[in-house]
Amino acid sequence: xxxxxxxxxxxTALDVAGPYTVMAFAxxxxxxxxxxxxxxxxxxxxxLTMIATASYADLPDPDVIIVPGGLGTFDALGDEAxxxxxxxxxxxxxxxxxxxxGALLLGAAGLLEGAKATTHWALLDNLxxxxxxxxxxxxxxxxxxxxxxxxxxxxxxxxxLLAQAAGEVTAQAVQLAIEYAxxxxxxxxxxxxxPEGMVERAINLLV
Amino acid sequence: xxxxxxxxxxxTALDVAGPYTVMAFAxxxxxxxxxxxxxxxxxxxxxLTMIATASYADLPDPDVIIVPGGLGTFDALGDEAxxxxxxxxxxxxxxxxxxxxGALLLGAAGLLEGAKATTHWALLDNLxxxxxxxxxxxxxxxxxxxxxxxxxxxxxxxxxLLAQAAGEVTAQAVQLAIEYAxxxxxxxxxxxxxPEGMVERAINLLV
Numbered sequence: 001x002x003x004x005x006x007x008x009x010x011x012t013a014l015d016v017a018g019p020y021t022v023m024a025f026a027x028x029x030x031x032x033x034x035x036x037x038x039x040x041x042x043x044x045x046x047x048l049t050m051i052a053t054a055s056y057a058d059l060p061d062p063d064v065i066i067v068p069g070g071l072g073t074f075d076a077l078g079d080e081a082x083x084x085x086x087x088x089x090x091x092x093x094x095x096x097x098x099x100x101x102g103a104l105l106l107g108a109a110g111l112l113e114g115a116k117a118t119t120h121w122a123l124l125d126n127l128x129x130x131x132x133x134x135x136x137x138x139x140x141x142x143x144x145x146x147x148x149x150x151x152x153x154x155x156x157x158x159x160x161l162l163a164q165a166a167g168e169v170t171a172q173a174v175q176l177a178i179e180y181a182x183x184x185x186x187x188x189x190x191x192x193x194x195p196e197g198m199v200e201r202a203i204n205l206l207v
Numbered sequence: 208x209x210x211x212x213x214x215x216x217x218x219t220a221l222d223v224a225g226p227y228t229v230m231a232f233a234x235x236x237x238x239x240x241x242x243x244x245x246x247x248x249x250x251x252x253x254x255l256t257m258i259a260t261a262s263y264a265d266l267p268d269p270d271v272i273i274v275p276g277g278l279g280t281f282d283a284l285g286d287e288a289x290x291x292x293x294x295x296x297x298x299x300x301x302x303x304x305x306x307x308x309g310a311l312l313l314g315a316a317g318l319l320e321g322a323k324a325t326t327h328w329a330l331l332d333n334l335x336x337x338x339x340x341x342x343x344x345x346x347x348x349x350x351x352x353x354x355x356x357x358x359x360x361x362x363x364x365x366x367x368l369l370a371q372a373a374g375e376v377t378a379q380a381v382q383l384a385i386e387y388a389x390x391x392x393x394x395x396x397x398x399x400x401x402p403e404g405m406v407e408r409a410i411n412l413l414v
Contacts (some may be wrong), residue, residue: 004312007280007295010212010411011228012340013224013228013231014224014225014227014228014271014385015363016224017220017221017223017224017225017255018221018224018225019401020220020221020255020280021221021252021358022255023222024250024252024255025252026412027412030254031252031255032254033254033255033256033275039246039391040258040319043231045231045232045238047237047238047239047260048227048231048238048257049257049258049260050256050257050258051247051257051258053254053256053258080265089309089373100386102243119295119384121386122278123223124296138388138390142339143246143281144368149386150384150385150386151362151385151386151387152386152387152388152389153382153386155221155359155389155391156389156391156392159392159393160392163392163393168211168291168393169405169408170408171392171393172393172395172401172402172405172408172410172411173306173362173405173408174412175289175392175395175396176360176395176396176397176398176401176405176406176408176409177357177391177409177410178221178357178358178359178396179307179327179356179359179360179396179397180359180389180391181345181391181396181397181400182359182362182387182389182391182396183363184361184362184366184380184387184388184389185363185366185367185370186361186370186375186378186379186382187388188379188382188383188386189382189383189385189388189389190386190388191383194383195379195390196215197388198376198379198380198383199383201377201379201380201382201383202383202384203384204380205232205233205234205380205384206244206384
């Protein structure tokens, strides 16, 4: 199974590396980081650069695409090459997926019309402009369109997809290999459980 | 607060990007990826390359170091420049930390003598050769030496350290910003909860 993750300026590093690590540790899978041109792309904090080893033209037909989010997503919505690659890749994929604000890029590619979908909690309403029905869940599958909630949710989504692609035993082995038995120090990972005023503080970190 | 994450050949991407994203999203923090020389370093799956933007010589005295693990750790134990940088950096740090097999590198630097410490579940016994007392917990603080369990545990450790460095409110805001309300699809993230035979399957993914 060949998985492609497109990089664009100001992506969020964990949106990429979470699902990447899940998928790349599995047997019989290859993950390729792609971009308009091969070469370095820097994240939304300006301090982590990953290298795309293929251009969009090099990899038009992966089995799965995972579109990350990031503070650069809004700029990326106007990136015709990226949006066109997503739209074209979707014609060939088994799954077309996103993490966090990456869902908006699926929307810009016209892939969310009539679909239930999710994204970062702060952006759920933004899905409506693409004809999607926002759903507040960790990940949402609508046919082959699978969208995950914010940043860290890509890990959960990737394990779920891996279970479908390679079987539950393989996905469980990967979960154990990456020792994914999370113990978040606080119970505030979603707006529903966060203390008063925390949503505003979190949004301030995202603009 | 200046945090340095050393990259060495065949590191695990999530070991880096998990704590990186937590720390880099926090206000008043800077995270720098360092290596023997500035430039690209490729992960243990051979398909994700990050760029070190500083050499060890450029950054001898960060406030915090986070040493990642990876399938390349055992080779890295013989990397004198890396081990010497860890040892020297520790003279200046507020915290000297590791994720996964990165703990063995702290051990090689002589920093685990008499310390309680943890690492990936498959490697707990390996800590003893460095004079450490292995502890099976998500993360373990022994003075300023803080070690996390396998791969994904770096996220939990980083949030815990951030709470101490910048206050619980800031750490909670970051946890909400990255929507860290994990929903692992399986209950098998640690050997204690994994089905029979799963440990062997996971180990097969790690060699």
